[in-house]
Amino acid sequence: EDKVVQSPLSLVVHEGDTVTLNCSYEVTNFRSLLWYKQEKKAPTFLFMLTSSGIEKKSGRLSSILDKKELFSILNITATQTGDSAVYLCAVYYGGATNKLIFGTGTLLAVQP
Amino acid sequence: EAQVTQNPRYLITVTGKKLTVTCSQNMNHEYMSWYRQDPGLGLRQIYYSMNVEVTDKGDVPEGYKVSRKEKRNFPLILESPSPNQTSLYFCASSTEGLDTQYFGPGTRLTVL
Numbered sequence: 001e002d003k004v005v006q007s008p009l010s011l012v013v014h015e016g017d018t019v020t021l022n023c024s025y026e027v028t029n030f031r032s033l034l035w036y037k038q039e040k041k042a043p044t045f046l047f048m049l050t051s052s053g054i055e056k057k058s059g060r061l062s063s064i065l066d067k068k069e070l071f072s073i074l075n076i077t078a079t080q081t082g083d084s085a086v087y088l089c090a091v092y093y094g095g096a097t098n099k100l101i102f103g104t105g106t107l108l109a110v111q112p
Numbered sequence: 113e114a115q116v117t118q119n120p121r122y123l124i125t126v127t128g129k130k131l132t133v134t135c136s137q138n139m140n141h142e143y144m145s146w147y148r149q150d151p152g153l154g155l156r157q158i159y160y161s162m163n164v165e166v167t168d169k170g171d172v173p174e175g176y177k178v179s180r181k182e183k184r185n186f187p188l189i190l191e192s193p194s195p196n197q198t199s200l201y202f203c204a205s206s207t208e209g210l211d212t213q214y215f216g217p218g219t220r221l222t223v224l
Contacts, residue, residue, distance in 0.1 A: 031209070031211070041217060042215035044215070099170070102154045102156070
């Protein structure tokens with residue numbers, strides 16, 4: 001069964017902390033892994049990862065993919081209260097079909 | 113401004129009363145998709161479309177219909193809504209494939 005599992009389910013940190021969010025997957029015909037940030041509205045795109053070992057970086061956020069071990073991590077350094085959100089991992093896969101499967105997300109709360 | 117719009121944003125209806133949720137994008141995107149989001153289950157793909165008149169089922173298509181008669185519009189139709197279709201619905205669009213999607217603001221549907 002195709003699946004995407006995120007951990008932890010929720011996390012509470014203080015401003016300035018560094019956090020690591022995990023995403024593991026099992027799918028056939030992997031195409032890409034995606035990270036989204038969801039506040040009280042629609043998900044917004046963060047990263048797309050297709051190759052192992054190549055870090056994607058945007059400000060304090062970074063992500064990397066390991067296609068051998070079938071997982072990805074999302075790092076957030078020097079967290080701020082504005083980072084509080086649900087972080088969603090999704091995997092785009094499928095041969096002739098187009099499938100996108102989401103994990104249930106990690107709820108991050110950053111306290112002042 | 114590039115955007116995906118959905119209407120209505122909120123809807124309360126009764127079992128069996130047909131309804132349509134509209135979705136429109138102004139980015140000339142080929143791909144459009146519908147998702148539902150439920151607590152503990154995450155985002156699940158309902159239907160997607162690769163172009164005009166080309167649609168395919170996602171993971172949870174039962175009880176839903178879609179059509180793609182114009183490139184910019186992708187309405188979601190519930191012919192006979194039931195309470196288990198109470199959910200938060202998102203429309204999304206992308207240029208090629210299901211990565212880097214732009215999500216609409218969401219439609220919160222309650223079926224009594």
